Amino acid sequence: MDERNQAYADKLSRMIRLETVSDYGQPENEKFSAFQRLLEELFPHLFAACSKRDFRGSLLLHWPGRDKDAEPVLFLNHMDVVEAGGDWSHPPFAAERAEDKLWGRGALDDKGGLWAMLQAGDELAGEDFIPSRDIYFMSSCTEETSGCGAEAIAAWFEENGIRLAMSFDEGGMIMYDPIGGAEGDFAMIGVGEKGCADLRFVARSAGGHASTPDRDTPLVRLGKFMAAADKGGLFDRELSDTTCEMLRRFAPYMGKVGIVTGRPRLFAPVLKQVLPRLSGAAGALLQTTLAFTMARGSGGYNVLPEEAWVVGNMRYSHHQGRDGSIRAASELARRYDIEVEVLDGGCESRLTDYNSPAFRLTERAVAAVFPGVKPVPYVMTGASDSRFLDRVCDQCIRFLPFKIDRQQLASIHGLDENVDMDSLSPAVDYYKFLMREV
Template identity: 30%
Template sequence: MSKKINPYDYFAHEDDYAGIDYDAACSRLAEALRCKTVYTGAESTDWGEFEKLQGHIRASFPHIMAAGAFELVGHSVLITVPGTEPDLDAVQLIAHQDVVPVVPGTEGEWLHGPFSGDIDDEWVWGRGALDIKDMLMAELEATEHLLASGRAPRRTVYLAFGEDEEVRSLGATALAAHMESRGLRSAFLVDEGTTTLFDGAAYGAPGTAVSDICVSQKGYLDIEFVARGEGGHSSNPFGGTSLERLCRAVALLAASKPEPELGSIVAGTFEALAPHITKPPFAELVGDVEGNAQAIAEAASGVRELYPFVCTTVAVDCLEGASTAANVMPGDVRATVNFRLLPGTTGPDVLAAVERAIAGTGVEARIAHETPAGRVDSVDGPGYAELKEALEHFHPGVAWVPSFVCGGTDSVRYERVCGSIMRVCPFRPAPEEEARGVHGVNERISKRTYAQGIRVLTRLLEHTAFSTDF
């Protein structure tokens, strides 16, 4: 059983950057939360709300606006703060302007209106407080603070805010294409990722607070299976019905799920955690992660929390076209199966394996949708050590480990213009706040958590873009 974690037990150096007015920063975040930036499609979105947010950004960060350029690419934002050494690759921080809608029927459960931007003694309330206007505004606060202290960055700083991350990521795709067309490059990029601080029990390290810096993301793949059928009266189902053939194919598919494997990133997770791992079966194995890779992968696949990190997962979710009457045979029936691809696994790989598994059933398989897995970046890549150092400085006692995200974010769009992509939120809210608030009701961030995240980003920028040593 995982222990409940109080993130404040892992806060330190809260008096750093005392020159930042954190109350004013909370007010600016609250104002951003009042913009109802819900993306519903190019035609139906109320772009006026995005313009309101953009106006708020322009009005709130005078040093950024004086030193840099604010550009719109469609409805997405690219802010460029030029460095004194323009030949160096830039430092890039990204986030998205859009927020998910309020789930219909839950309006009454919000203690403060979802777009109220209310502030009380402890919290800033509103949709987007954790996903991810907190990060968007904190990136601006950190940049503004360093510029206000009279310094100019050595490396150019890009702040890029997409418009539709929660739906399509077309904004980020356009921003990345815009950068590529102008030959702009970043040494590294930081985007949203997991915010969770969790007990390491699943890894055999109970009592160790763990959090991750994600250097890739899983791919998303839907495969549609079709069994053709003529339909007709069920008194002569010679050769079996289409539904029978489809079910046989699904059963074969379920019996041939991809084997667990320990990729380089999760091997890195175990290596980083090894000094804390005390419990079997991993304690006996992590002395030689590489040599025991297969045994670790198999053991991890038996632990619910670790399973998606060692397996390309297979979820049989949709069945369409079955007959509604017991005496009528169905015509064409379809099943859609959702796969989440480990980094390094491709859709065509999976399709080929699926076709082998269902050979002889007469069922057709095709890729209906694919978002490839992210590039696998390295913990030795640019910015990782500095990001980890900033997180460790403000959150000592936490084991920061490399991992990947199981969902998708905008960051994958920037692979062609970025040396290294890291997905991590600079904020560590209580796990229950995150579980309830992100895409749920009563989304809110504590002022203390928000201030600490601003400090993390400030330190990161100070030690990278504004440093002569990076």
């Protein structure tokens, strides 16, 4: 391990050891203030060059650039992490080093990204570099929960009449064969994300004793409804421009299958049938998804529920949208005499064009720092803070410049999260490239 990566790992270790598990009740929790103080200690040159604002634990830094008329650029990576239960092979907040990896919650999502972004800024600020235009850095402490920190900061930009040229958030990463069948290393660059809604499906009855059940009691109706939804066909399947471009870029590395994926418009009817059969992830590219996550019946073994419910987590596609997707699910529910409550409708976000300056700049940065890695645009199925930025920024890129394997992908929000130590230097170089070129 070279010295540069060792020194970087020292800093990231300190960020991992200061536990910042999201706090639903109190975003302004003292641990986020302590974490901000740690950042200030770790990145002194950058903090000296920037003015700072605190949004109840979420941080915004402003680094003035040379051209005051140019629209500023935003870099963002969140500071909160998800909890770390279960049986880890290295304790989640110890930042142990083994097998040339640094282990701990947040190593990738998203303290790795936050560290790399601030490290790049700190090194440049230490060389008295002044960006060509204003740069903002944002780190929310609510990304893994409500997103209210990012929402508040987006509102602040809006209130102050600040329009952003582009933003660079966490998102897809570099993987070998990310979809199954594409041989090569690909940088998965998120150009948008599906919306996320939580719906409660409620079935009612007069209740009663379980010894004399009528047919179609609430749980049975919910069961039939879920089985019908699970069959597929509930939501419209569509190959978006972004997905077509993604498939086209994979095509040269897919052998014979590439003949089909290389012409996605021509083979759209085939792809719409085949992709959902490949995997849940491939199917999710085409349509809204609905996953049932919670359920409740009566309180007793022998009591028929007067009310039973299931919660469905919906990820709505851009073509069907929030309202269209909720309508489709509600129409199906009604057939089983089930009512629908929208617990949280989430928000719809725009897609950034893969021909836009922000995407092109990202491609150039990938080419400069990761030779041989092929950039691919895609729509993320997970949510990020970027969804709140649409109103102040037209081009939102979601990409985290780390190369990961399948274990590391599964470790995000799971067990044994870790980052390769030799991937730390390239991540800093990537952000430096962007900061010099924006």
